[in-house]
């Protein structure tokens with residue numbers, strides 16, 4: 001099982017006993033889980049016959065007792081070889097990590113599942129989250145499975161499908177009349193005052209561990225080859241940072257030959273791109289966006305908690321940063337749907353649209369092995385593309401009328 005050593009400050013390296021603590025007393029830096037890598041005995045073969053969920057990597061996840069795992073069998077999602085989209089973009093080896101087919105239809109089942117399992121391990125009596133939409137249903141579903149009450153704090157104007165989904169799992173949905181940053185601040189105040197595990201606040205050190213599996217799976221599915229370029233949609237920056245750490249761990253454990261040639265690129269929407277802005281302007285600080293305005297609601301975090309760390313990762317991994325506008329995002333959603341049969345929400349459109357920009361600018365070579373993360377499902381945000389779709393034709397149930405409408409090429 002995960003041999004968690006301690007919680008360690010990302011800035012000053014001060015160590016603490018594992019607990020609900022998430023901020024360093026000395027410098028207010030974020031805390032991360034550390035492992036005793038020397039004691040982790042794994043090889044490529046270790047994983048070969050494991051269950052087809054992200055729990056296959058349990059040595060690298062922060063749960064001490066397997067009995068505490070709350071699993072909806074998320075993860076080990078398809079790594080889809082995108083030949084048709086690759087051809088239209090001009091790439092020979094394009095892969096899509098299709099996390100839109102997780103149990104609650106986004107990658108958030110990875111961090112939420114780990115955090116709710118940790119809440120159970122710590123004996124907490126309630127959980128919750130601050131959410132831009134997808135974390136709400138991921139946390140609510142795992143809380144339902146764990147039989148724990150769940151409190152969601154989210155901006156009131158997120159897609160109704162995401163609200164309905166969380167409510168269906170039985171969560172208490174607190175719709176905040178404000179931005180994500182307002183909802184997040186309230187959630188943090190509640191977590192300080194009440195004995196509740198807020199998965200992305202006081203359980204954050206454990207929460208982020210779940211997203212490392214997005215790196216492990218891709219590498220394992222490529223037969224333990226590290227791709228040349230990973231395109232990651234970014235909100236708080238937690239997932240991008242976790243993917244990079246996952247790559248480092250694979251190298252640390254000698255499961256891959258090296259990660260020096262892997263590039264990691266961040267994708268945000270123009271209406272809320274504080275990390276991309278900082279990267280393009282070569283700044284070291286993030287200037288928060290006060291009022292995000294984009295169809296990519298799941299990425300609309302104006303003041304990203306892991307923003308500076310994501311920025312450092314982009315520099316460490318020689319990446320780029322792009323911020324397509326809403327029209328490019330919509331076009332990319334339909335491009336992906338029509339060339340690959342994968343229907344994503346705007347976050348996935350942001351990743352594909354950014355990839356398209358990189359290829360068009362010649363920043364990606366046609367021979368590179370590229371992995372683009374598709375992190376959420378299109379059914380959750382149909383409003384985003386409704387205006388681009390043809391209206392279905394309404395007909396009388398009469399064979400002759402309908403037959404006249406069908407003309408099939410070559411027949």
Ligand SMILES: *Cc1c(COP(=O)(O)O)cnc(C)c1O
Nearest residue numbers: 134235236237238239347375376
């Ligand atoms: C939350 C989310 C992201 C970004 O995650 P961060 O870890 O906050 O950067 C990307 N895609 C989708 C669909 C999401 O819901």
Ligand SMILES: [Zn+2]
Nearest residue numbers: 009012024027
């Ligand atoms: Zn510190």
